[in-house]
Amino acid sequence: MKIPHYLFSVLFLCLSLVSCIEEQDFDQADDIVIEPTLEASIFYFETTEDVINSNPDPAGFYTNDFNFDAFKDDYFSDNVIEGSIFYQLENTTSKPVIVTIELIDDGGNVLDTTVLNIGAEAVNTTDVEVFYGGTSARPLDIIRNTSALRLSAQNLGDDTSISSKANPKLIFRSSANFKISVR
């Protein structure tokens, strides 16, 4: 059978369209950076003024250690790059208060301490953000080794008065915001 000559033209045309590729640089894969920033609340503490008044210990009306394994998680501790912990104190009681938050390791050693002061029946909250890693003075190892939080609260006022505000409370809030290196 005679194959028409234009068949070869068609085949040539098709082949000429095949197998071209623009220059690719797969080394760019080495430059891929995946560093999500995650944030969540970590610790909440609330007490009524009655509790404060009921414990007139001058060293502090409350202190306790709380197990906190979130930072000890292997994946987190191995890959955390930098971040911060944000603390907020709200006080509607009739006395000024100091709240101390300490980060503690497995051996009970205090790794970092943050103190928050707030006046009686404060209009504004006391906000403190503590940075770790990156350009901050606090190394990330503080976070990596933290396995417990110690919260201590000290009443700087009297132990009998009751705030005129409805349902007076001391409230401590906190959240963490950390960048993780996935790649």
Add this chain to the structure above:
Amino acid sequence: MINRFFIILLFVCTFLGYAQNKQLMYDFKEVPQSILLNPGIETGLGMYVGVPLLSGTSFQAGSSGASVNDFFANDGLDINDKIRERALYGMKPTDELSGSFQVEILNVGFRSKKNPDNFYSFGIYTEGDAIGYWFKDYAILGFEGNANRLNQRFNLSHLKTRGEMVNVFHFGINKRVDRNLIVGARAKLYSGIFSFRSTKNEGYFVTTPGENNLLASTLVADMELQTSGLNSIKDANDNGTGVGSLLAKRGMLGGDLGVGVDLGFTYQLNRNTTITGSILDLGFISHSNDVKNYTLKGQATVEGVQVILPDALADPSQDFWQNLIDDVDGLIPYEENNKSYITFRPTKLYGSIRYNFGEQNRSVQDCDCKAGGSKGSLGFPNAVGGQLYVINRPRGPQTAVTAFYQRNFGKAVSLKTTYTVDKFSATNVGFGANLNIGPVNIYAMADNLIGYKNVAASQYASFQLGINVISWGKN
């Protein structure tokens, strides 16, 4: 190095999805394997035997989202910016990430001596099929995190995927009913090698201002991943007991079993015009062998460890952290089970209308048929027409429309070119050639040829090739 290879492989697998449309093969009557796409095709063959592993190999690749070139082109741009622009925020949850392949192990067809109107075919092929959709919100959460995204819901339904690898044992009958009509049916027995499915996920993750604390993290999940065969493959790999022999065993009716059917027809409207249609893989597989399913169902909102006095004074030494973990585990339990499940095959529908013209070659006719003695529509040198393709997918049917032109040079050479529009490409031009050299039949087909100008930028590509031994007409 391995890490880099993995990343590249991930990109290739993620952004080069595979489609299943075989528009070049469909109704390409001169190619024996076309009977697998329409059991009711009009064929002039008396017999064919496929060369094992070479008779029907097909591979197709496509992407409805982005291409390798979009990320790895040497364009001086930061690859992280390209990922954010073109993948994270450039692709939609409906963009496909999937794959399929087919390799024939055995394929034989022959015309009945007693009744030449009947053409029988049978064989075995291995088929792998997988599809996933762009898990957009998961990717954003993974790349960017949830910080500074208050009230933004990350949709868990963006994880939608399924896949399986099966051996298909089939037997088909093709029968000319009268001078105008040919019908066909193919029974299929599926031997499932492995399967995974996670297609009905619902829920979200969101960070909102807390009721007590600064932030509230809420997870509402109704998720399930069903698997079959994967655990034994993993065990065989870990124990070094031979993955190959396990796959062979599961593929030879030792795995999950299912049944299905293909139906098709060709109807000659007049001397020059025919219409065809087929429905393929109308069936299911029951997965009851080596099944392992994983579920995550429930909802919880957490605001961190919460210590509220005076209530907490009742048990000051309690482990508030562990209580929180236990509460979340209780509200959103992660569970495993071995419940069997059924998957329906990705059913495909083909249809076409074809206009033949030119002087019909009388040496290339249908059989010496008793049912009407029709010349059929074989042997025309030219044909033009249109084809429709629909496949059932987890996010609903996908459609492709094709226009084609076919040129035959006697029995020896047949060429077919197609232009297809689908979700992958609006400029898909394909070309197929079928050569008969004596009793040897060779065919090769390639898709989206324009895209081959820069393969890395192509969002769709495919090829099919095969070698058969054939004879024509009545045995």
